[in-house]
Amino acid sequence: MERLGTLRRNMLRVTGAVAMSAVLALGAAACGGGDGKGGDTLNIGFMGDLSGPDSSIVIPPNKGAQLAIEQYNATNPKKKLKLVNYDTQGKENQAAALAPKAIKDDKVVAMIGPAFSGESKAADGILEKGKIPNITPSATNPDLAKQGYKYWHRLVATDAAQGAGIAEAMIKAKSPKKAYVINGKKAYSVGIGDFAFNTFKGKGLTVQRDQIDETASDFSSTVTKVKSFAPDVIFYGGYYSEGGKLLKQLRDGGVTAMFASGDGSLDAKLVEGAGAKQAENAVIGCPCFIPFGQQTDPTLVKFVADYKAKVGADPSIYSTEGYDAASAFIAAIKAGNTTGEKINDFLKTYTAKGVSKEIKWDATGELAATTIHLYQVEGGTIKWLGTSDQAKLKG
Structure with a gap:
């Protein structure tokens, strides 16, 4: 019995040592990545x-x-x-x-x-x-x-600056009486759509609005609504992945109104999704500057x-x-x-x-700068036009 007790005590010592080694190893691993106390x-x-x-x-x-x-x-x-x-x-x-x-x-x-x-x-x-x-x-x-x-x-x-800046640039270029706003269900889409809608409405335009499902591929119901309303300008709040398909279906459906979107659509895949002909003169705004040219x-x-x-x-x-x-x-x-x-x-x-x-940055984490840049599709290529208050839209 005494020998067995000694054996048990020795096993406990070994087990305890192994457990302690494991704890130390985990502690060392936790300190390795980036707490400033260990590792280079x-x-x-x-x-x-x-x-x-x-x-x-x-x-x-x-x-x-x-x-x-x-x-x-x-x-x-x-x-x-x-x-x-x-x-x-x-x-x-x-x-x-x-x-x-x-x-x-x-x-x-x-x-x-x-x-x-x-x-x-x-x-x-x-x-x-x-x-x-x-x-x-x-x-x-x-x-x-x-x-x-x-x-x-x-x-x-x-998006407050972006949605308003793009809408105001379209108003300046086209002097529209009617505008149509389309957005998806995502937070970004709804938010930027709100600001464009409110800007159009605040400037005295007659405005209608519709929401699409980003996961869908058929936007024919929205196209029918837009065509019936016959707007002078269309603002789409969303990403290029569905924006290209939407633009193609609008153009194929006979809708010729100026089409604009925000930074979520600023990618060549918007043109690819719509087709170069259907995407011609599409306007894209962004609070970013891409160093073209x-x-x-x-x-x-x-x-x-x-x-x-x-x-x-x-x-x-x-x-x-x-x-x-x-x-x-x-x-x-x-x-x-x-x-x-x-x-x-x-x-x-x-x-x-x-x-x-x-x-x-200010105390809230925001930048003081609110510059919005405008880009437009010309000949199948997205080109920088200038800031939203200076750029002259074509088409």
Whole structure:
């Protein structure tokens, strides 16, 4: 019995030692990713639709962010950075599920995104509780700034400026009497549709409105309603994946009114989905500047060259904002801030001339700049026209 008791005591000692080793190992793993206390690499997250139906809007800012981080790491800093991607596929519930993983498992010290407004509403509160500073390069719903968040920041103007700016540009170009607003069910679609609708109505136009199901392929009922109303201008609030199909069906149905949409449609796939002929003169607004054509600003010239060398393509929608979001976090880390709270404190006083715009956030995380840029399809290609208050629309 005594021998058996000794054996048991020895086994308990071994088991206890193994258990303690496991606990220590888990603790070491938890400290490795990016809490600023261990390891030589910090994790920065990027959250958005990277493989879903509207990924063409999100991949460019992801590439811009990766470029900024690679350039920083090439300087051989004491703390290198790793961009960890969280692919939401544009799904709000997926964003909500990925946010805790980013915080607990990957120990991110900062997050670029979420990219879309709906998934931002789902994940921003989780990031806030985790004290993870986050900068969205593309979510435009105004309500995101009204939640009292301290760790949230936005790099673009809101749908309030976008919807109104596009509508006003159409009014200036066409002097319309009737307007039709179409939107999907997603938060972004409804929000930007509201602002366009209210602007048209506020300017004295007769306005009608309809909502489509983004997952559908047949929009004939909406086309029939639009054709019967015979508007002078049409505003579509939504993404290119359904916007191209809608535009094609409108044109094939005999609707010739000027068609405009917001940043969710700013992609060549809008033209591809509609067909070059049907998409001709379609107007797309965006609170983003895409550096098309010859640039003279040395910073932009370098960015375009570096981006093309990395990606093998020209910068596109929100490429510059993704780069600027990563650059803001890099500036904080270069200044010695390696925890979420310290990085967030740094952003409160951060000012910079980014490649996308002048950057300075107010207490709510909003930028002062509200510039909206207008683009138009000409000969099957999307071309920059200028800012919404100066651009002259064609067609």
